[in-house]
Amino acid sequence: MKQFYFSLTLCIAVLFASCSHDDSIYTPTPPTIAIENLSIETSIAQEDTIYLKAKIESPLETTFTWSVNNVASVSDKVATDSIYKFVQKEVGDYTVTLTAQNADGETKTTVNLNVYGKFKYGTFVLNEGSAFQENSSLIFISPKGIVTDSAYWKVNHTELGNTSQDLFISAGKIYFIAQNGKSSLGNYPNDGKLIIANAETLKKEAVYDDELSVLSWPTHIAVLGNEVFIRDNKGIYSFNTSTKELKFIEGSNGAQKNRMAVAEGKVFVPANKSVLVLEAGKSEISHKIELNAAVSGVIKTSDNNIYISTTGTPNKISKINAKNYSVIKENEVSEGKLGAGWGATPGISAKGDTIYYGNATTKIYRHIFNTGKSEYLIDAKDxxxxxxxxxxxxxxxxxxxxxxxxxIKAYGMDFLKNNISVFNFSKSESKLRVNYKNHTHFPAGIFFTYDFE
Structure with a gap:
């Protein structure tokens, strides 16, 4: 009996010893995965591309798929390549999921991306078009330098008004004003005198034509809330897009065919030897800034005041406080002139205290406002x-x-030979960085989306 118990104890001990040293137990190993963003950016414009790379570690044979917004359908398994090109036509937030599987299990990881409107950031060139022969059109140049001709038409399949002169961006909307509306071209209809579209996508939201029939050749606009200030041959009108009420601003007679500037919640309007100040909800001008010479341009400064250029003897640039209308500083321009010419755009343009001008010619000058230095740079003709x-x-x-x-090369059919030239003067030697040929049809002006932020 003692021998039996000894043998049983020995067997149990051996059994436990054998189990404690058993290396044959299997540990499952699902894939280890990550998404590498090769493009770094997580927010892009419509139809731009973000490149994502699948990083997968697995001792076993592994398969993987990409999907968008976790929709379980074959159509959303958009790629099985290690590099995924994320491209979307619709604005919105997206979740890209990488799913990897092997015999031991499944692993998922995600990355969140945003797609904004194709036209949110960049440069617009508004074409007047040939008056009474064609409607206006819109050129867009993306930050990457990609040119989209007829951008408004490509989105809406309808035309801008005839002889458009100006646009304005406010609160996510872009406004276009044309001298002639729907009835101006007969067989070539357009959307009307005032058009409102989404500023990111250019999708049309509202059009007004009959409501503005009293206007005589409207040319420029500025926007405060739901009030659109429209300049025509008489002066400035205020149009309420909610009530559709159009009213004339008393005292605005003589408003020039040139752009208005918006600063400190007010509209500043060039008018001969003065600048008129308009405010939302008021049916008369709020103030009149008197100057000693003809105004050729009014633009907002980077610190939310205004620059005013005048063409007397000498030509001057004045910086005006947009709150109390006092003169902050006034400079004489020693090189070149500040004329606006016959067109519809200001005689000056600025980045910070660096102001450029050309007197409506192909010559380019620069004035550093803080130092008062003026200099000639180049003649584009050369x-x-x-x-x-x-x-x-x-x-x-x-x-x-x-x-x-x-x-443009010249009038007549030579207008078809034209340029949008981009110059970089940051180095000591003048440089033509890029030149876009033969895109314009009588350009009414250049507009940067960043100026409206």
Whole structure:
């Protein structure tokens, strides 16, 4: 009996010893995965691309798929390549999911991306078009330098009004004003005199034409809330987009065919030897800034005041406090002139205290407002083919500081030979950075989305 118990104890001990040293137990190993964003950015414009890379570690054979917004359908398994090109046509927030599987299990990881409107950031060139022969059109140049011709038509499949002169961006909407509306071209209809679209996508939201029938050749606009201030041959009208009420602003007679500036919640309007101040909800001008010479331009400064250029002897640039209308500083320009010409754009454009001008010619000058120094830079004719004449004034990119200029070879059919030239003067030697040829049809002006932020 003792021998039996001894043998049983020995067997149990051996059994436990054998189990404690058993290396044959299997540990499952699902894939280890990560998404590497090769593009770094997580927010892009419509139809732009973010490149994502699948990083997968697994000792076993592994398969993987990409999906968008976790929708369980075959159509959303958009790729099985290690590099995924994320491209979307619709604005919104997206979640890209990488799912990897092997015999031991499944692992998922995600990255959140945002798609904003294609036209949210960049540069617009508004084409007047040939009066009574074609409607206006819109050119867009993306931050990457990609040009989209007829941008408004490509989105809406309808046309802007005839002889459009100005646009304005406010609160996520873009406003276009044209001298002639729906009835102006007969067989070539357009959307009307005043058009409102989404500023990011250019999708049309509202059009007004009959409501503005009293206007005589409207040319420029500025926006405060739901009030659109419209300049025509008589002066300035206020149009309420909610009530559709149109009223004339008393005292605004003589408003020039030139852009208005908005600063400190007020509209500043060039008017001969003065600048008129308008405010929302008021049916008369709020103030009149008197000057000693003809005004050629009014623009907002980077610190939310205004610059005013005048063409007397000498030509001057004045910085005016937008709150109390006092003169902050006034400079004489020693090189070149500040004329706006016959067109519809200001005689000056600025990035910070660096102001560029050309007197409505192909020549480009620069004035440093803080130091008062003026200098001649270049004549575009010398380096740009077919730059026979400037068509409306130059404009300065408020972030890059590059100077944009629109030129045509000449009138007649030679207007078809034209340029949008981009100059970089940051180095000691003048440089034509890029030139976009033959896109314009009588350009009414250059507009940077960043100026409206």
């Amino acid at each position: 380096i740009v083919e077919d730059a026979g004449m400037a068509y409306n004034n130059l404009a300065v990119h408020p972030i890059s500081g590059e100077v944009y200029q629109t030129t």
